[in-house]
Amino acid sequence: MIPMQHFLVLSGILFSLGVYGVLARRSAVLILMSVELMLQAVSINFIAFAVYLAPEAFVGLIFAVFVIVVAAAEVGLMLAIILRIFRNRATANVDEVDLMRW
């Protein structure tokens, strides 16, 4: 069988790709996609811990379900906000949205 550390390293790689995407991208939609990557990495971690370390409680599995639900809600809301910003400012780049800068 595959040892648990392999899954942890995989999710670490996925999470750092997400971190890189959030920091390096300019478009808000691309940042949102990177956030999705990070959420996926967290889900992998939760499930790995649940099935390897605590198979009798498997809270991690339940938590992964909630992560997916909240991620779906978050994507819908974020896209609405991005559309709103795009309609007002004609851009979807986060560094051009400087409404709160003085």
Next chain:
Amino acid sequence: MGGMGVVFARNVVYSALFLILALLAVAGIFLLLSAEFLALVQVLIYGGAVTILVMFALMLTRVRDLPMALDSPQKPFALLAALAVLSVFILAAVGTDWPGQTEKVNAIPLHDFGDALFRTWALPFEVASLVLMVALVGAIVLAREEDGE
């Protein structure tokens, strides 16, 4: 790894397609971890709904001049931060002495999973559905054209 494509692709549409690939790959990982239900949910919600939403957003916020820079000037710093996070995670995963066994996947029966989800965790489940509904109604209200503007 599809995730690589998401953050490094030059074209945003390629990036979104790579995101689909990455999400399906994660569903495969869930299967490897013997979480069949979650793999199914993953394919349905992420592979279907979320990627369609992202594609819609990409189309609606179409930036005409494509050869503009997709990456912000803080790219080297981002690379540095990502590498730091990666090294910390790998060290933590390999170096920690995990309690319990880490060699074998314990398959959790779907029956037990559903039982726990709808008995022990019934209240959080209902709250999650409420959160989803409120968020989606809020999204509709936000994205709707208003007459007074």
